[in-house]
Amino acid sequence: MFRSSFQRTLTVLLFISFAAVATAAQNGPASLSGKRLKRIVVRGANVVDGSGKPAAGPFDIVIENDVITQIVGIDPVAAAEGRARRPEKGDLDIEAEGKYVLPGLINLHGHAHDGRAGKPMPIEYVMKLWLACGITTVREAWANPKILEYRDKIASGTLAGPRIFAYGGFPGPNLNTAEQVRQRVRDLKAAGYDGIKLYTMDRDLMNAMMAEAKVQGMRVMHHTGVEETNAWDDIRLGTTTIEHWYGIPDAAIISGRQNFPSYYNYNDEVHRFRYAGRLWREADWEKLMKVLDGMAEAGVAWDPTLVIYEASRDLQRAQTNPAFAEYLHPVLEEYFRPNPANHGSYFIGWSTTDETFWKENYRIWMKALYEFGKRGGVIGTGEDAGFIYQLYGFGLVRELELHQEAGFHPLKVVQHATSNGARILGKEDSIGRIRPGYKADLIVVNGNPLENFKVLYPPGTAMVKDGKVVQGGGIEWTIRDGVPFHAPTLAKEVRDMVAAAKRPQALRP
Numbered sequence: 217m218f219r220s221s222f223q224r225t226l227t228v229l230l231f232i233s234f235a236a237v238a239t240a241a242q243n244g245p246a247s248l249s250g251k252r253l254k255r256i257v258v259r260g261a262n263v264v265d266g267s268g269k270p271a272a273g274p275f276d277i278v279i280e281n282d283v284i285t286q287i288v289g290i291d292p293v294a295a296a297e298g299r300a301r302r303p304e305k306g307d308l309d310i311e312a313e314g315k316y317v318l319p320g321l322i323n324l325h326g327h328a329h330d331g332r333a334g335k336p337m338p339i340e341y342v343m344k345l346w347l348a349c350g351i352t353t354v355r356e357a358w359a360n361p362k363i364l365e366y367r368d369k370i371a372s373g374t375l376a377g378p379r380i381f382a383y384g385g386f387p388g389p390n391l392n393t394a395e396q397v398r399q400r401v402r403d404l405k406a407a408g409y410d411g412i413k414l415y416t417m418d419r420d421l422m423n424a425m426m427a428e429a430k431v432q433g434m435r436v437m438h439h440t441g442v443e444e445t446n447a448w449d450d451i452r453l454g455t456t457t458i459e460h461w462y463g464i465p466d467a468a469i470i471s472g473r474q475n476f477p478s479y480y481n482y483n484d485e486v487h488r489f490r491y492a493g494r495l496w497r498e499a500d501w502e503k504l505m506k507v508l509d510g511m512a513e514a515g516v517a518w519d520p521t522l523v524i525y526e527a528s529r530d531l532q533r534a535q536t537n538p539a540f541a542e543y544l545h546p547v548l549e550e551y552f553r554p555n556p557a558n559h560g561s562y563f564i565g566w567s568t569t570d571e572t573f574w575k576e577n578y579r580i581w582m583k584a585l586y587e588f589g590k591r592g593g594v595i596g597t598g599e600d601a602g603f604i605y606q607l608y609g610f611g612l613v614r615e616l617e618l619h620q621e622a623g624f625h626p627l628k629v630v631q632h633a634t635s636n637g638a639r640i641l642g643k644e645d646s647i648g649r650i651r652p653g654y655k656a657d658l659i660v661v662n663g664n665p666l667e668n669f670k671v672l673y674p675p676g677t678a679m680v681k682d683g684k685v686v687q688g689g690g691i692e693w694t695i696r697d698g699v700p701f702h703a704p705t706l707a708k709e710v711r712d713m714v715a716a717a718k719r720p721q722a723l724r725p
């Protein structure tokens with residue numbers, strides 16, 4: 217009985233793997249997208265390993281199940297003579313000659329939205345965009361029980377998406393005492409959350425929260441706003457990351473408080489974002505350097521999410537992203553429209569003056585970020601998309617461009633988005649690098665992202681090929697945990713999803 221059922225299982229398994237390989241032969245490698253394979257070989261790639269080291273190659277990369285098992289240099293002389301020793305064929309062979317391979321990107325500030333402003337939006341839309349943009353890991357920055365379900369479905373292979381680290385939102389309702397706060401941390405831990413996303417809390421309660429988080433071994437990402445606490449509290453308490461930026465310049469204002477006008481109301485988002493644009497200029501530079509040194513010494517990392525404020529310095533750029541035509545879901549489009557009821561949709565009366573202040577704000581912010589890196593601080597990348605005209609995935613690629621604009625070499629930018637992200641998640645031993653023994657999280661890129669990060673966007677970029685202008689670039693494969701996802705196929709599925717949602721019958725209430 218045991219034997220025969222075992223044999224049956226074996227036959228079925230053999231048949232499945234044979235069928236998969238046979239289909240690949242008929243329909244091309246794209247038909248293997250999303251399938252767990254035993255062996256993948258990426259051939260002849262230039263590798264940017266994520267550590268900050270220069271690119272090198274060509275290499276053959278062997279993936280077995282979910283792990284990188286070999287990286288083999290190809291001897292050019294032997295290759296030219298046709299006697300180079302190359303790895304055995306895989307279930308999927310990816311020809312990567314002239315292409316670049318990077319570790320999968322880590323999005324430290326993602327929101328797995330399955331709806332906006334009460335209207336449903338398919339979770340597959342977000343997940344496929346993330347994968348199509350090369351993201352293999354997402355730190356979910358306001359996780360709820362549904363996010364835990366998505367996380368587990370992705371891990372078990374029933375939902376295609378990046379690996380999720382679910383950081384439970386904090387505070388919640390009725391958290392007024394230290395004991396209530398401590399209990400909430402224990403509840404999050406017991407419910408299976410991977411960490412905590414702290415929004416805003418008074419100092420005594422933050423102290424209690426951080427103490428209990430330490431006991432429970434939970435990492436904390438802190439949206440350090442303009443509140444009672446600031447970056448000095450993160451330094452004192454050892455927060456894992458400061459999200460965004462406000463609490464950093466806020467900790468460096470000589471008078472202790474930004475010079476708000478008398479009518480300022482923090483809950484009015486037009487006020488909040490307008491005067492946030494005048495916060496960096498009020499920080500004292502010398503004091504600011506002390507804050508940055510304090511963060512670097514205490515090991516408080518910084519996830520600046522430069523991308524999510526870009527509309528504030530150039531509204532028209534944000535509103536007219538050419539990718540919107542095909543990639544912006546109508547539910548998200550509606551959410552983006554100026555509306556005081558929706559978070560981040562604050563562009564009502566947004567002025568030349570506001571943009572001018574924000575442009576200066578960015579210059580100081582980027583300079584401070586660069587200084588932080590120089591002083592040994594750990595910098596990661598996050599997008600916060602789904603708000604303020606930012607598309608999932610596209611937002612993270614834009615974040616990379618902005619880190620370059622801040623002054624970092626593209627190799628450092630890739631490091632921010634890969635091995636630094638892994639370090640911030642406490643997973644530096646298993647993800648974020650192209651190295652034998654590490655999880656097989658990698659992307660195969662048509663083009664050189666060190667020259668042009670735009671090749672990472674799904675539409676790619678215009679280039680000349682054989683004397684003709686063609687659309688080139690784009691990620692070809694995103695491999696997560698050894699599962700290969702054909703990025704152009706995912707991008708097409710997203711475009712189809714958006715087109716279907718825009719059809720008149722779909723839009724009828």
Ligand SMILES: [Zn+2]
Pocket residue numbers: 325327357600
């Ligand atoms: Zn967020």
